[in-house]
Amino acid sequence: MDKKVINQEPSAPRPTREGIGGGSAMDRQIPVSVQRKRKLKKAGMWAGGFLAVLGIAAWLGTQMMTTVERKSLIISEVDRGTIDVSVSATGRIVPAFEEIIVSPISSQILEVYAHSGDSVDVGTPLLRLDLQSAETDYAKALDELEIKRQQMAQLKANTETQLSDRKMQIEVEEMKLAGLEAQLRNELYLDSLGSGTRDRVRQAETALKTAQLHLNQLRQQYANEQKVKQADLRMQQLQNSIFEKGLSEKRRTLDDAKIRSPRRATLTYINTDIGSTVSAGQKIAVVSDLSHFKAECEISDSHSERVRVGGAVILKIGKERLTGIINTVTPLSQSGAITFTALPDNMSHPRLRSGLRAEVFVITSIKDDVLRIKNGSFYSGPGDYTLFVIQNSKFKIQNDKEGNLLVPRVVKLGECNYDYIEVLSGLELGEQVVVNDMSKYKGKEKLKVKK
DSSP states (O other), rough: OOOOOOOOOOOOOOOOOHHHGTTGGGGSSSOOHHHHHHHHHHHHHHHHHHHHHHHHHHHHHHHHEEEEGGGGGOOEEOOOEEEEEEEEEEEEEESSEEEEEEEESEEEEEOOOOOTTEEEOOOOOOEOOOOHHHHHHHHHHHHHHHHHHHHHHHHHHHHHHHHHHHHHHHHHHHHHHHHHHHHHHHHHHHHHHTSHHHHHHHHHHHHHHHHHHHHHHHHHHHHHHHHHHHHHHHHHHHHHHHHHHHHHHHHHHHHTOOOOOSSSSSEEEEEEOTTTOOOOOOOOEEOOTTSSEEEEEEEEEGGHHHGTTTTTEEEEEEEEEEEEEEEEEEEEETTTTTEEEEESSTTTTTEEEOOOOEEEEEEEEEEEEEEEEETTTTOSEEEEEEEEETTTTSSSOOOOOOTTTEEEEEEEEEOOOOSEEEEEEEEOTTTTEEOOOOGGGGTTTTTEEOO
């Protein structure tokens, strides 16, 4: 069997290592620039990996961080301005002028002429009481007054008669004394002529002295009786005056029993129970001026030294703020509080309504150019507070994007008013801080704000 011969072209000879570059590549040194590039590339890869790990760790930490919704936060920026330092009180809006009408006597309601809500003028009849008994008593009192006046006239007449009689006796005694003086002179004259005697002279002298003593006695009696009679008259006049005043009071009470409106106002209450019995002093109607209002306020007695008549106040009704002044103060403390009334500058403001509750702020001082934040529910007085501050809020404007962080910080706060709280330390101008109650996040190192 013939063998096939396969012709093969001789392969080209392989170049030897010595034939490339004129020497061995294993023995050549790599350039320094190449080595540096390789090292930098390798270091970059390691650094990138490390940063990626850190990023992943930070991302995981952020995802595990407590989050709060932006809409649940009240954020205030630290600014500089004025604070009207105040203390808070509670108040209730009431009519500025209100008069309670009470029954002046115990009686019965016979007729009612008006109803609650009616506008009444001065003298408008409101209701009628049964006055028959009161009118009868008044008529009797008039008769008694006439009797007393007659008794007074009789006392005057008797006094004048008695004093006149006493005066007449004095005049008679004076005439007798004059006669005895003449008789004594005659006896002395006769005795000087030798026609008389010493006995007759002594008798005349004794009679004259006796008459003088009797006359002095009558004069003293007259003076004493005059004083007594004048005292009796004054006593009777005083009794009559007291009785007349009582009668005038009865007349006034009787007039008041015809119940009428004392002023132009609105009738806010009236007893319409016809036939019912009312006692003296019982409330039967109330008229109020519903065009002007004031606030009846109450404040802790610990602030009593700050409440003064004429002091400035702010009345907050809903979102409306009204300025005013303190009108009256009741210094007596009851249940740890004192009361006062405040008059709004505009007592007829349309926001004022009887019975509305109002927040009242008593202005105690004014501080200018201080750091301040908005007042919030967390504030309970001057002291240290842990507040959550938006991280780096001083250097960038927050626009509610996700990723904003809140960090706790100890802040020292001072006085406050209804709008602002004074910042003493811990915050800087322009920083943003949460001012609502964040006590449930106490102990958290950071909070994530979620839009």
